[in-house]
Amino acid sequence: MIIGYICKYTPVKLLESMSIECVRIEPSYIDNGIAEAHMHPNVCTYVKGVLTEVFKGGYDGIILVNCCDSVRRLYDVLKNAEKGKMIYMLDLPRKSGDQSVAMYASEIKKLVQTFTDFYGKKFNAQDFIRYISTEQENAGQFNMPKGNDGIRLAIMGARCNSSLIDLLKKAGADEVLNYTCTGNLLNFKPLPDFSAGEQDIIEWYAGSLIRSIPCMRMADIDRRRDMLKDIMANVNGIVYHTIKFCEFYSYEYSYIKDNCRFPILKIETDFTQGSEGQLITRIGAFVESLKGSNNKVERPSHGTRKTIVAGIDSGSLSTDVVILDEDCNILSYSIVPTGASIVDSANKAFSQSLKRAGITPQDVSFIVSTGYGRINIPFANKQVTEITCHGKGAYFLNSNIRTIIDIGGQDSKVIRLDEDGNVVDFVMNDRCSAGTGRFLEVMAKALEIPLEKMGEEAEKATEDINITSICTVFAESEVISLIAQNKKRADIIKGLHNSVASKTIGLLDRLGRKGAYMMTGGVAKNRGVVEAIEQRIGDKVHIPAEPQMVGALGAAILALQEIKAKHVK
Amino acid sequence: MDLVDTYARWIKKNVDDPEMVRKLIILGLKAEHAYFSLFRDKQVPRSFNYLNKIGVEFILNPLIYRDQSAWVNLFAPTEILHAMDIYPLCIEAFSSFLVGFHCEDVYVDYAQRSGISDTLCSYHKGFIGAALTGLLPKPKFMITSSMLCDANISTFRYLSWYHHIPMYSIDVPLEYSQQSISYLEKQLREMVKMLEEATGKKMDEDKLKDVIKRENKIHAHMNRYIDALRYKCHPTTLTLEMYMLFINHTFMGTQPTLNFYEMLTNELDSFPHSRAKRVFWVHIVPFYPNALKRYFNYSHRYEILGLDLNFDYLEEMDYENPYRTLARKMLLNNNNGPYQRKVDSIMSIVDRLQPDGIIHFCQWGCKQSVGGMMLLKKALDERGIPFLALDGDGADRRNHHEGQINTRLEAFLEMLDK
Ligand code: SF4
Ligand code: SF4
């Protein structure tokens, strides 16, 4: 008999001692059709996944805990839809005093009784004691750092699955400690002896569960602050995980961010394995920033034949290549639109720039690739995230830069540099085209104006129009209705620029403001947006001659550093 | 309209000067209060004019008498505060007033920029923003219950850490049992001790009993009102419906609330028979959307009979055992426990009021209500009662899409008209 459960407070060991197999539900995908037919698009995505998973079948019963609003409603919906099955919800107290323990013990007893009634399974205190003592011997200590060198990350926040942990490792972490509700955070009090009766042993178990390190759903969470201290003493950085439409954890993130000076990166997922590409970039950049690379580009002395390197930025809209010589002179560059095939586009951009520099592929000693497509470039010697590359490139162009605002086609990001040009912090907008190049592109189409003409057109604006919708889809219909109201195109465009600017400022303010500023990416060419941003921050924003090339330039500089490092060795 | 916009512009310009904004808001509220004391809105019954006046008064008091105020959520047992002469400031009510002043966006954004999730209910985000910017004067205490939604404990704990102000979270179990009653009762007593320490005031149990006695009277009036609503009608506005929500919870058991219900039941006989299409509303109602105002405010053609949240507990309470009876009230509230309890209570009010249709408002970020909505729809479908779900946000205009609400609402009303 297989029972699905979700929460660490579920009395799993007790059920196992009654020979009931318990499996934690880890949905791998969400059927939005099912979720919307039975609930609403705005419930937590993990819950939508569980709903999908349970409907798929394979469980004889489900045990939930009244964890949160989404789970409470999941219970109601499952109870209604799966009439033949045992759908059970434990009423877990939020406090951990003696009375709470007694309450939870009663809840567990009721659960046991239900299993007896439903399936004829009996509970035996001595079996349980025997089972749990062997289990405890085998368990060992989880979440204890192994003490080896390298980058150690803690993952905190909303539940994470094993694939997210693997992803952190893929992104460069050497060790990952899981402090979410899927990590092992139980601490058992010493077992009562074998003669303990049913009531005693269930109370002991209820107490051990309820007094383990609390999740954010609990009312008394002071112990999480102690946990945080431990974590900070033991790891290099914290990856703070939140799940879409789960709010418990953003409060703690906000607290840590404002009160602890410790490297922290917030990521949001839907619990399943979507959006890996973007995540790995962000986590990779975070790990890179923890390693704190050496930034000084030492210009090598002249040799007989100059070393030549290349940087290639494979973005979602364009593929850019920069060729540098060892004195950091740009020999050539090229920008081609990224077509259906990343590799073809990369080949095209690379051969174009070689031709312009008048060299052959053999002349290039090292190539660093960056951007979304970086892992797919077959001829690159090394891959580095675009965050690090943008940092390098911008710092190289102007060493006063402390903040880079990059608005690309699909995403926007803000990167903070220290005096030495190291990336010390950054934020990216998550999976939403609001405030990106794509947003302006859609609006340009709706307004029937070429994208590159928008900045110029906005100068003719006379009236202030406020575009309130943040989401691209809604903003588009807002623009269409403004056209219908006969509003001037220039005014609408100015309104759009302001909307992109305020979204960007929102992102910037998550890091705090610090000049000098540089803007990179295609949107930097739009004077209207740049001015709107300048106005809001009351500071000048530097725009490089080729704002789209900064990533590729940074990659080329990194390539040069690689060569230099090899020579030193 | 334009006056409010100018006002909103002033407020937004002064966000960095919270004292100034607070003054502006208090001034605005006082003006509104004076207005309702002097002039009558002739389109709604007298009692509702009184409701408007006390609604404003209730929000003003904690802003003015800040050192005697406590922050609460809608389902906090404020009877205890009234007995101790402490002024409650309710999250949901204050955020609604921010919307009234057209300045909720800056406060919602402020909360989001501090790292608070954008999918959190905007009533909470607006309040958090107002607290973090210092617009809200620091209270003496905070009380929240785990009932209804998750946001409560999280928001209050966050703010209590931020401001270093004592708070109490009341953990309300889902099921009614002797054990859960005493668990709750014990918490209430513990809370009163903390309140006494934090405010220096003493709890006088006789006063608490008086509050509950008044509450019983109010419940009786409410029952009469519901029975009259079966046939009668009176014009109202969405704003007044929201005021009712606040007096029925945060100000339950107070003298002004009792006055209002007495006035109301005295007026019942004079209300005309209804010939309108009558809609019962589930969950909170946003008061600003034009589409809703156009059809429901002062209308004789379409009426809102009330919100389910307003009729969530109408039992006689045992005032001799005040703590126990308050514990019981929380446990047996229609919104506590499984969703089926809510469905059942809506069905019983449907039997009493016989509405022509039901509208469920899906508040942005409110998972406890939207998550079960399809179950309610199913139950109503079985009874052949028309159902409409509207998505939107009562506390942040930017999540409201006028066109979308308008089309859906019109189509629904056309359906009812047939
Ligand atoms: S958040 Fe807490 S209550 Fe919810 S599933 Fe995780 S451990 Fe359980
Ligand atoms: S991720 Fe958050 S909202 Fe979802 S089930 Fe867990 S605690 Fe609840």
Ligand code: SF4
């Ligand atoms: S609207 Fe919903 S989420 Fe918001 S405070 Fe009310 S119950 Fe909570």
